[in-house]
Amino acid sequence: MQRAQFEQYLLQLLQPENIKDFAPNGLQVQGKETIRKIVTGVTASQALIDKAIAVNADAILVHHGYFWKNESYVIRGMKYNRIKALLMHDINLFAYHLPLDIHPEFGNNAQLAQLFDIEEVQPLELGNPYSVAMQGQLKQAMVAEEFAEKVNQTLHRDCLHIGASSNKKIKTIAWCSGGGQSYIELAAEQGIDAFLTGEVSEQTTHIAHEMDIHFFAAGHHATERYGVKALGERIAKELQLDVCFIDIDNPV
Structure with missing residues (x-):
């Protein structure tokens, strides 16, 4: 499926324009144009990115993405490492916060x-x-x-x-x-x-x-595990894409 088509599908399904949020909803980091395999998870941590790279994912879909309100604009340290990994492996990052609540x-x-x-x-x-x-x-x-x-x-x-x-x-x-x-x-x-x-x-x-x-x-x-997991299951059924939920455990 083409990235633009997938983005439009999520936009119509989740309707992020209806709620004011603390971070941008939708495509946050652009990757390859064709999407066949998607990894879903709660947070776009380095651990989730590494798992997505290991399974050759074309896109990651999460609840907690990047670029939060009042967050520093500087891309360095942890943020640099995460974004660099996504760009180097041409992986799209989609994030939906409150719309997925x-x-x-x-x-x-x-x-x-x-x-x-x-x-x-x-x-x-x-x-x-x-x-x-x-x-x-x-x-x-x-x-x-x-x-x-x-x-x-x-x-x-x-x-x-x-x-x-x-x-x-x-x-x-x-x-x-x-x-x-x-x-x-x-x-x-x-x-x-x-x-x-x-x-x-x-x-x-x-x-x-x-x-x-x-x-x-x-x-x-x-x-907050269950929303993105359910969304991934819907995507797999409706769009016939390969979707894998990966739970990076967090005790908090």
Whole structure:
């Protein structure tokens, strides 16, 4: 498939123009014109690039790419090594950040809803169709210890649980993949029982305790594996391209 055709396919599918982001979405580093083999992953780290080179990939598709807001414009050190490797091997780098969090089917949040059997999904920011945080209901209410174990087994991480008393059952839940801990207060104000995200901040502990809401931090990487993986599976099925998801494990 031609690079321009693939880029247009992703543009139509993910519609990045609908949301303001912290990095450019789409083709970030240009490579060869014809794309046959694609490696997908969470972050365009050197380790992922090296794996893509080893399998002779024509393109890499990730959630976390380059050129973030307030990042230095200088290409040196780690950034130089990464970009040099891509250019030397003529590998395209495509990255989609928030569009790959919020997509209703392939987004990280949508994939988490499927993994945790969450129903009646709607935006946490009511009235905002592009909300990066969501809310819904578990199929069956459970105590915090049960839900924590479900998170551990599903995401293969030992999650952090703080906040509400352990005998307060969880039926309603809000969540935001990655670094979404700042949405806990909004969830608590709406009377939601629990909030799940990837990261935790110092003040999160106090908010969870004082607003009586369960809080679960399961890892930034662990909560954002599934969107790009699902997108890759869709690409392989629809476009008949060779797509390989490579998980560069990250405990954070």
